[in-house]
Amino acid sequence: MENAISADFIQDEIIDDLRMKFQWKVGSVRRNEKGYGNVSWIMNTDQGPRFVKKYCKIRYRRGLDSVCEALKYQEHMHRDGIACQPVYAFEGETIHTTASGEQYMISGVSEGHHIAAGEATAEQMFSLGEATGRMHQWMKSNIPPRDSLHWELPSKESLLKRLDKNRGETLAAGHETYAQAIEKQRNILNRLDLDDLKSATHGWAHWDMHVDNLLFHKDRLADILDFDRVQYVYPDFDISRALLSCSLASKSMRMETVEAYVNGYRGYCRLSEEQLVRSIRLTWYKECKWVHAIYAANKPMSRFIEEMIWIADHWDNLEERFGGIS
Known part of the structure; x- marks a missing residue:
């Protein structure tokens, strides 16, 4: 009360x-x-x-x-x-x-509407890609760069320590599926080349481009919402976060919508296949720590966990999966 x-x-x-x-x-x-x-x-x-x-x-x-x-x-x-x-x-x-x-x-108040995670159409994703490309181009041209990043990638050692803690607590909670996913994360982390992720371009980013912060019309993007987290970090976060949130459905990446997004984005900014794959892995490195039994019943967090599990399951064939986008 x-x-x-x-x-x-x-x-x-x-x-x-x-x-x-x-x-x-x-x-x-x-x-x-x-x-x-x-x-x-x-x-x-x-x-x-x-x-x-x-x-x-x-x-x-x-x-x-x-x-x-x-x-x-x-x-x-x-x-x-x-x-x-x-x-x-x-x-x-x-x-x-x-x-x-x-x-x-x-x-102001947008006339657009929310969509469910993973359910964006190819037309909506092309429009989202265009808008994101325009936004990144605008930020690069209009906001001065900074000498340092707002957020640095944590060390592999510190992340391994976090994953070990997550695995122990998740096993104690009896969530075997998440515990197995965390073990797979640890294996990936042990062989990961962190320098490759650190080579991603620095720049300004929205930094919160998931489906709850996007509103759509039937055939296009209406508005990007919630600019509170805009920071000088890695713009590639905006790319992979949007793709994972809008194109991953039923444990399957809907590649026709990914291709539509990429083609829209390329109208304003360069986006290579190598950059796209690095972007996916960059978001995984930032968010994999959320795989934990305590979030199993939390709908937004369980969606993020689903996305992190998908990345880990396809880690070794991401180049093949995202290759050939024309």
């Missing part, structure tokens, strides 16, 4: 803040259940619908400086025709603060 009252109080406070800063009158409000830690709503105003997200103080205990910067990039990309919604700033600030100190952002 306390959480519900708190959420209602914050909602009303934000409505008052919108009236004071933008002179918007809010009518109906619908709570959005998606999102980790944050609270969001669709608020119908007299100036049209607005998406409002209140940031979790615990999740962002180190501050919102990078998010503020990312939202400014989103607004510029929207103005330049990239598939994302506008961000509403007040006196130049994209992060707004209520009287009690709650921080939130405001964007």
Whole structure:
């Protein structure tokens, strides 16, 4: 009850803040259940619908400086025709603060819809590839590079230690399937050339391009959502994360949709077969640690685990599988 009252109080406070800063009158409000830690709503105003997200103080205990910067990039990309919604700033600030100190952002509301993981059509994937290529091209041209990466690949030793811990706890939980998958991960890791992954190009990336952050029309992408994590890392993460999330269905990679995505992306940026395979392996290296029995009942996490298991199962024939895309 306390959480519900708190959420209602914050909602009303934000409505008052919108009236004071933008002179918007809010009518109906619908709570959005998606999102980790944050609270969001669709608020119908007299100036049209607005998406409002209140940031979790615990999740962002180190501050919102990078998010503020990312939202400014989103607004510029929207103005330049990239598939994302506008961000509403007040006196130049994209992060707004209520009287009690709650921080939130405001964007437009997409007319697109979510799709289930693995169910994107070839037309939708071609459009997603185009939009991602345009986004990467824009970021490279408009955002200065940094001297260092926001996130570095952990050492093989530290990852092996994590996998050993995961395997022991997963076996203790009686989840034999995941325990076998972790053992396969350990075998791959022991023979992995980490320098190959580190050779991936550095650059700006959305860094969260899974299906929950994409909205589609019937035959094309509508909008890329949630730019909060934009960082200087490896742009290839955006490629493999989208392919795994949108094209892997029933333990099978739907290659016609992969080819459509690649062809769309290549309209704006280079994407070789070698880069594509490295991209898949890069995401595996980053996310394989999530294979653990404690996530078996968590739907979003179990989907990520399914993707990591698929990569490990096909590790030695990824070049053959993704080769020949024209």
